[in-house]
Amino acid sequence: MNPETTGNGAGSVTTSVQAQVIPLRRAQERKPRTRPQPTEQTTEAPVVSLPRAEAGPGQPEPDAITRALTFLRNRLTGDYTVDEFGFDAELTDNLLLPPLRVLYEKWFRVSTIGVDNLPKEGGALVVCNHSGTVPLDAVMTAIAVHDEHPAHRHLRMLGADLVFRTPLLGALARKSGQTLACNPDAERLLTAGELVGVWPEGYKGIGKPFSSRYRLQRFGRGGFVSAALRTGVPIIPCSIVGAEEIYPKIGDLKPLARLLGLPYFPVTPLFPLLGPLGAIPLPTKWTIEFGEPIRTDGYEPDDVDDPMLVFGLTDQVRESIQQSLYRRLSQRAGIFKG
Numbered sequence: 001m002n003p004e005t006t007g008n009g010a011g012s013v014t015t016s017v018q019a020q021v022i023p024l025r026r027a028q029e030r031k032p033r034t035r036p037q038p039t040e041q042t043t044e045a046p047v048v049s050l051p052r053a054e055a056g057p058g059q060p061e062p063d064a065i066t067r068a069l070t071f072l073r074n075r076l077t078g079d080y081t082v083d084e085f086g087f088d089a090e091l092t093d094n095l096l097l098p099p100l101r102v103l104y105e106k107w108f109r110v111s112t113i114g115v116d117n118l119p120k121e122g123g124a125l126v127v128c129n130h131s132g133t134v135p136l137d138a139v140m141t142a143i144a145v146h147d148e149h150p151a152h153r154h155l156r157m158l159g160a161d162l163v164f165r166t167p168l169l170g171a172l173a174r175k176s177g178q179t180l181a182c183n184p185d186a187e188r189l190l191t192a193g194e195l196v197g198v199w200p201e202g203y204k205g206i207g208k209p210f211s212s213r214y215r216l217q218r219f220g221r222g223g224f225v226s227a228a229l230r231t232g233v234p235i236i237p238c239s240i241v242g243a244e245e246i247y248p249k250i251g252d253l254k255p256l257a258r259l260l261g262l263p264y265f266p267v268t269p270l271f272p273l274l275g276p277l278g279a280i281p282l283p284t285k286w287t288i289e290f291g292e293p294i295r296t297d298g299y300e301p302d303d304v305d306d307p308m309l310v311f312g313l314t315d316q317v318r319e320s321i322q323q324s325l326y327r328r329l330s331q332r333a334g335i336f337k338g
């Protein structure tokens with residue numbers, strides 16, 4: 001039997017086995033079949049509903065298995081969407097968030113306050129304090145918005161250029177919805193009705209020494225306020241308590257930081273003394289509070305060129321976050337208890 005080839009080029013498939021065709025017998029050759037008649041009266045058996053299959057201990061739920069299979073099928077067939085910034089919502093929900101959710105729920109035991117201050121739809125700018133040496137505060141805030149908000153919205157975070165220059169990390173950041181921290185990108189996202197997250201302290205905030213914990217650094221020139229004014233979206237102050245203590249920075253190896261192209265190389269009580277073990281964050285108790293929105297839709301478009309207005313709104317947002325931090329710090333039972 002000769003092999004047959006289907007398709008063309010590199011994607012062709014060669015088959016060497018043909019299905020055997022078995023001819024059906026003619027109608028006159030078939031013997032008539034008669035249905036046996038019951039010899040005695042029969043009763044219908046009752047219909048019994050089978051119990052719904054449930055996952056056993058340590059086994060995934062059937063719905064989770066279905067979602068995983070659907071995700072795999074969509075990946076293989078290319079049946080998924082990516083926006084102009086590279087954001088892949090399906091990949092984020094099914095692959096990126098689940099492992100990080102363990103940190104959120106089990107390690108940092110994050111509590112949220114004021115999630116209802118986030119709009120269910122439409123654009124808004126979430127402005128947060130930055131801390132912790134490593135930007136886990138941004139990741140935990142994104143999970144809080146997605147998991148705790150009734151609309152399960154994605155927070156489109158504005159990141160530093162270092163994130164996107166780093167191999168693998170840059171690609172994952174794009175896939176998770178992050179984009180470069182610049183006004184044009186922020187305004188495009190806000191105009192499209194997205195929730196945008198910004199950490200205006202930058203490296204000054206996340207890399208500050210432990211002795212300066214929970215003291216906000218300068219908020220730059222108020223670029224985030226300009227973006228909110230141009231698009232008319234509300235500004236939502238967000239305070240994060242608990243991130244400052246995960247990597248208490250007590251020193252900075254600046255020569256090594258310059259060699260590696262980093263803004264700082266932190267020294268903590270455990271890192272680099274304990275090597276990789278020292279890179280495990282301390283299990284502090286976190287609280288993330290979303291404050292009352294500060295509306296900007298009452299201003300005129302030309303007001304964005306008024307530096308006094310921009311600086312005034314910037315100070316208002318900064319002061320709101322600082323007061324929220326002081327209030328939460330005075331109410332928590334301890335660093336690890338909350």
